Amino acid sequence: xxxxxxxxxxxxxxxxxxxxxxxxxxxxxxxxxxxxxxxxxxxxxxxxxxxxxxxxxxxxxxxxxxxxxxxxxxxxxxxxxxxxxxxxxxxxxxxxxxxxxxxxxxxxxxxxxxxxxxxxxxxxxxxxxxxxxxxxxxxxxxxxxxxxxxxxxxxxxxxxxxxxxxxxxxxxxxxxxxxxxxxxxxxxxxxxxxxxxxxxxxxxxxxxxxxxxxxxxxxxxxxxxxx
Amino acid sequence: xxxxxxxxxxxxxxxxxxxxxxxxxxxxxxxxxxxxxxxxxxxxxxxxxxxxxxxxxxxxxxxxxxxxxxxxxxxxxxxxxxxxxxxxxxxxxxxxxxxxxxxxxxxxxxxxxxxxxxxxxxxxxxxxxxxxxxxxxxxxxxxxxxxxxxxxxxxxxxxxxxxxxxxxxxxxxxxxxxxxxxxxxxxxxxxxxxxxxxxxxxxxxxxxxxxx
Numbered sequence: 001x002x003x004x005x006x007x008x009x010x011x012x013x014x015x016x017x018x019x020x021x022x023x024x025x026x027x028x029x030x031x032x033x034x035x036x037x038x039x040x041x042x043x044x045x046x047x048x049x050x051x052x053x054x055x056x057x058x059x060x061x062x063x064x065x066x067x068x069x070x071x072x073x074x075x076x077x078x079x080x081x082x083x084x085x086x087x088x089x090x091x092x093x094x095x096x097x098x099x100x101x102x103x104x105x106x107x108x109x110x111x112x113x114x115x116x117x118x119x120x121x122x123x124x125x126x127x128x129x130x131x132x133x134x135x136x137x138x139x140x141x142x143x144x145x146x147x148x149x150x151x152x153x154x155x156x157x158x159x160x161x162x163x164x165x166x167x168x169x170x171x172x173x174x175x176x177x178x179x180x181x182x183x184x185x186x187x188x189x190x191x192x193x194x195x196x197x198x199x200x201x202x203x204x205x206x207x208x209x210x211x212x213x214x215x216x217x218x219x220x221x222x223x224x225x226x227x
Numbered sequence: 228x229x230x231x232x233x234x235x236x237x238x239x240x241x242x243x244x245x246x247x248x249x250x251x252x253x254x255x256x257x258x259x260x261x262x263x264x265x266x267x268x269x270x271x272x273x274x275x276x277x278x279x280x281x282x283x284x285x286x287x288x289x290x291x292x293x294x295x296x297x298x299x300x301x302x303x304x305x306x307x308x309x310x311x312x313x314x315x316x317x318x319x320x321x322x323x324x325x326x327x328x329x330x331x332x333x334x335x336x337x338x339x340x341x342x343x344x345x346x347x348x349x350x351x352x353x354x355x356x357x358x359x360x361x362x363x364x365x366x367x368x369x370x371x372x373x374x375x376x377x378x379x380x381x382x383x384x385x386x387x388x389x390x391x392x393x394x395x396x397x398x399x400x401x402x403x404x405x406x407x408x409x410x411x412x413x414x415x416x417x418x419x420x421x422x423x424x425x426x427x428x429x430x431x432x433x434x435x436x437x438x439x
Contacts, residue, residue: 011436012408015426020342020358021407031361042372046379046435052334053383054402060285064305068280071312072273102363103356110355132355 005037005177014040018047025136025203028103029159029179032201035101036161036177100163104201107131107138113227115140123147123192134226136203143167143192143200151189156205158182165198167191260329268319276316279329283315284308287337292404293345307344311337325373326364328380335362341405379435386433394429397422 009017009030016022017030034041064070099105108115113130120126125142140163143149160180167174169188174180182188184205192198263279266272291304314336322332339358387395400411408426412419430436 011430012423014436015401016407017361019401019405020338021401021405024356027361028356031363035363042375043436045376048335049331049376049380050383050387050398050430050433050435051338051402052328052331053380053387054398055286055290055334055337056330057387058286058289058399058403061288061304063284063288063308067284067305067308068277071280071309071316074309074313075316103360106360107355113355130355 004175005033005039005179007172007174007178007180008037008040009033009179009181011043014043015047018044018051023135024131024133025138026157026159028107028131028138029161029201029203031103032101032161032163033177033179037179101201104129104140104163117142121150124149128225128227130227132227136205137226138201138203141200141202143190143198145192145197146194147192149190149192151187153187154182154184156184157203158186158205159203161201163199163201165196166193167198167200168193258328258330260333261324264315264319264322264329264332265324267316268322279315279333280312283333284312287311287333290337290403291341293348294404303344303348307337307341310344311340314340327376331380383433383435390429390432394425394432397425398429401426 013022013026013030017027022030030040034044100108107129110130115127115129117125117127123144124147125144127140127142129138129140131138141160143165145165158181160174160182162174162176162178162180164176166176167190169190171188173193260279260282263272263275266275267279287308288304291307293300293303311333315333318336322329327335339362342358387398390398396415397411400406400414401408406414408422409419411417412422415422
């Protein structure tokens with residue numbers, strides 16, 4: 001897909017992702033990044049092969065004596081099975097049409113918790129996504145073309161993956177698929193690219209902080225709501 | 228149900244590439260388990276499935292360590308074996324031997340099912356995503372990526388048992404016990420830096436995490 005991805009997660013994060021140990025919200029961001037990034041996909045696949053080899057050399061533990069009978073009884077009571085590699089088909093369709101990564105699409109399609117865009121400022125909209133975990137607020141951010149967002153500080157970790165368009169801050173220009181991690185204490189000032197809106201997936205651990213009167217005014221809006 | 232079975236048979240008949248061993252560039256992917264899994268997919272072969280079960284069931288149970296859960300962990304382990312193996316039966320048709328070996332396919336299913344089960348017992352009944360969703364495949368099968376995958380697998384297979392024991396121990400804690408590097412450090416009473424450098428050295432020896 002996009003070979004111009006230039007900001008990647010640390011190897012440690014990919015390792016935790018592959019072993020299943022990463023928290024849900026950062027894992028969603030990794031998953032979205034993998035949709036765009038061949039380099040990290042290859043790394044994660046290598047780690048999965050490693051996990052598989054460790055698994056195959058693990059110590060076997062004796063099963064219940066009737067485990068197989070139980071299983072066949074279950075199979076016999078329900079004779080239907082899935083047909084076709086539907087995942088692969090839909091993934092390649094998604095890639096062709098340039099829509100969002102699967103995790104994002106699935107969160108957006110949650111009928112019980114329909115995400116809604118709301119304005120944070122004239123240049124910035126946010127739509128919270130319901131994920132069922134309680135450590136991070138996961139959301140889509142839309143920065144208007146050429147829009148300037150408020151300079152802000154981070155009270156905790158903030159993971160961002162650019163889903164479409166691009167934005168920049170003091171440290172660089174981020175394009176589709178780029179993965180950005182801001183640590184507590186990092187300050188930045190994102191600006192949308194000139195000609196196209198930028199949509200990002202974000203996972204925010206603690207409320208961001210705006211300096212001065214603006215911060216005071218925006219506080220109720222910026223309070224995080226993990227969901 | 229018949230409609231599903233019939234459509235499945237049609238699909239099998241339409242497969243362009245027959246799943247034969249001579250198709251493979253290196254011959255590695257059609258290991259014995261892969262061939263058995265294909266028999267399960269195409270013929271619902273119960274004998275082949277039973278053999279897969281006898282081999283992988285005990286490995287899955289060994290993999291199913293549930294620590295820090297309120298529920299009975301032995302019962303959960305047995306439940307995981309059942310959950311994973313029923314998925315192997317139900318989803319065998321979506322197994323693509325051109326993309327992974329049977330062992331890797333079954334391992335990823337065991338890992339995803341285990342994580343979902345942990346979420347279920349721990350707290351999160353209202354999860355929006357299954358672990359499988361995080362691993363949504365991107366279709367990028369090329370002869371080169373397939374060849375690279377084969378080589379990677381071979382290097383890991385040959386290299387893992389030759390790692391110094393302390394590096395192997397760390398990898399087992401990460402992949403079998405599902406621990407983070409900091410948890411491994413705590414568990415083994417080692418500085419985090421030592422654990423990280425053992426992982427790094429192991430990955431270097433296995434030629435992993437490099438751009439391929």
